[in-house]
Amino acid sequence: MLAIRDLSKTYPNGVRALKQVSLDIPVGMFGLLGPNGAGKSSLMRTIATLQDPDSGSITLDGRDLLADKPATRRLLGYLPQEFGVYPRVSAETMLDHFAVLKGLVVRSERRAVVESLLRQVNLWEVRKQKLGTFSGGMRQRFGIAQALLGDPKLIIVDEPTAGLDPEERNRFLNLLAEIGEKVVVILSTHIVEDVTDLCPRMAIIAQGQVLLSGQPGDTIAALAGRVWRREVPKAALEEYRRRLVVLSTRLVGGRTIVHVLADARPEDGFVSVDPDLEDVYFGELRRHAMRAA
Ligand SMILES: Nc1ncnc2c1ncn2[C@@H]1O[C@H](COP(=O)(O)OP(=O)(O)OP(=O)(O)O)[C@@H](O)[C@H]1O
Numbered sequence: 001m002l003a004i005r006d007l008s009k010t011y012p013n014g015v016r017a018l019k020q021v022s023l024d025i026p027v028g029m030f031g032l033l034g035p036n037g038a039g040k041s042s043l044m045r046t047i048a049t050l051q052d053p054d055s056g057s058i059t060l061d062g063r064d065l066l067a068d069k070p071a072t073r074r075l076l077g078y079l080p081q082e083f084g085v086y087p088r089v090s091a092e093t094m095l096d097h098f099a100v101l102k103g104l105v106v107r108s109e110r111r112a113v114v115e116s117l118l119r120q121v122n123l124w125e126v127r128k129q130k131l132g133t134f135s136g137g138m139r140q141r142f143g144i145a146q147a148l149l150g151d152p153k154l155i156i157v158d159e160p161t162a163g164l165d166p167e168e169r170n171r172f173l174n175l176l177a178e179i180g181e182k183v184v185v186i187l188s189t190h191i192v193e194d195v196t197d198l199c200p201r202m203a204i205i206a207q208g209q210v211l212l213s214g215q216p217g218d219t220i221a222a223l224a225g226r227v228w229r230r231e232v233p234k235a236a237l238e239e240y241r242r243r244l245v246v247l248s249t250r251l252v253g254g255r256t257i258v259h260v261l262a263d264a265r266p267e268d269g270f271v272s273v274d275p276d277l278e279d280v281y282f283g284e285l286r287r288h289a290m291r292a293a
Contacts, residue, residue, distance in 0.1 A: 001026050002047075002154060002184050007056030009042055009208075017042035018053065019208040029180035031195030031202035031216075032188040033281060039208040040188040041081055044158045047186070048078045060154055060184070074103075077147030077155040083139070087132025091123055091142055094131055095149075102150045117145040121175060137168025144175060155185045161194055173198050196277045204284045207292070211284040216277050223275035223283065228260045230270045247282040261286075 002025040009018040017039045034040050045051045047058055049069040058065045065072045085094060095114050104110040118124045121141040126134075134142065140160050147155055157176065161169045177198055179185055189195065195202045196216060203213035212219060227247065232240055234256045240246055244266050247259040259273070260266055261283050 001061060002186075003057075003059045004043075004047070005057045005059075007043070007046060007053045007058065009039075009046060009051070009053045017208050018046070018056075021056070021205070021208070021210055023203055023210060023213055025184055025186060026201065027180075027182070027184055028201065029177060029185050029187060029199040031199035032186055032205060033190065033192065033195050033202055034188075034205040035190055035285065037207075038190075038205045040190075040205065041158055042208075043205070044078075044080075044156050044186065044188055047154075048076060048156055049073060074150060075153045077149070077152035079140070079143040079147045079155075079157040079160055081158040083143045085131040085139065085142070088130055090128050090130055091118065091134070091145075092127035095142070095145055098146045099149055104149070113149070117148055120148070121145045122171070135168065137164050137172055140164065140168075140172050141175065144172075144179070148179065153183050155179060155183055156188075157185065158188045159190065160187070161189065161191055169194075192278045192281050204281055206285055206288050209288070211288050212280070216280075219280045220275050220277055223261070223279055225272060226261055226263055227273050227275040227279050228262055228266055228270035229273045230258055230260070231255050232258050245283075245286060247279050247286065 004021060004023045004025070007018050007021040010016045021043060032040055032043065046053050047065070049065065049072050052066070060075065092114060095117065096110060099110045099114055104113060115124065118127050121144055123138060123141055123145065126138070131139065131142065143160070144157070147157070161172060164172060173194065176185060176187065187194065187199065200215060201213070202216055204211045237249060237256065237258070240258055245261040247261050250257045259279055260270065261279070265272070
């Protein structure tokens with residue numbers, strides 16, 4: 001279990017990126033959901049010991065991760081948001097190089113590990129291909145292979161599915177789900193479906209604060225009977241926003257559909273809908289914005 005307690009971070013320019021963040025993250029996939037600038041990368045980088053918090057603690061099964069950074073890095077696999085590779089180097093050579101950096105110095109052992117990882121991420125057939133020729137999804141799968149070097153106990157992947165087409169995204173998420181059966185995997189994303197599809201536990205963060213954490217199903221159930229849907233003229237949207245708690249607006253086949261949060265039918269024309277995680281997410285962001293105003 002990864003335990004994060006009261007983690008705060010203010011950058012030198014005065015931005016408070018993390019405000020007393022506390023989370024308990026068990027083995028399995030954990031979705032960290034938040035809009036741009038929420039503090040997801042700041043939290044990921046802090047857990048990965050790439051930057052220090054101002055205060056707070058992070059422990060993995062009781063072990064202080066911030067105390068001994070080299071030891072923490074040995075436990076950790078990290079796929080950062082911007083994962084640079086040498087475009088002219090083949091996948092196999094690059095992974096072999098990363099393996100040396102991870103301390104796998106015995107050549108025969110290293111070869112076996114590199115082969116097994118390339119097979120696991122389904123890149124064995126293209127191992128001789130230069131990384132610069134890889135598609136976005138292939139590059140991300142390569143990123144996971146390097147993150148898995150050294151049998152990490154904790155894996156952090158920062159917005160890995162942005163820019164992937166649906167098929168590549170699915171393949172990537174399935175791979176993560178397999179890995180998540182044995183170790184703690186933290187997946188940061190602003191894509192709600194990534195969490196719905198994959199994560200038994202999650203948290204929503206915005207402006208450096210945890211707004212909600214728990215099991216997606218429980219948070220969705222808490223909204224049962226309180227989400228209403230209606231098609232509205234586009235021109236009337238602003239007025240709806242002023243009068244009602246509008247969770248989301250969607251264009252469906254050229255028509256504008258709003259989701260509204262209310263304990264009872266807000267007015268004629270609204271029908272009750274089964275809530276989903278997107279309703280939970282937008283509801284929390286909306287509540288937070290209203291509190292902050
Ligand atoms: N090195 C830095 N120096 C100053 N401010 C920073 C730094 N890194 C991030 N920030 C600011 O901290 C806040 C949180 O940023 P962070 O990158 O952690 O968010 P995020 O949730 O990962 O966003 P995104 O989805 O856009 O990547 C933002 O306001 C950002 O501008």
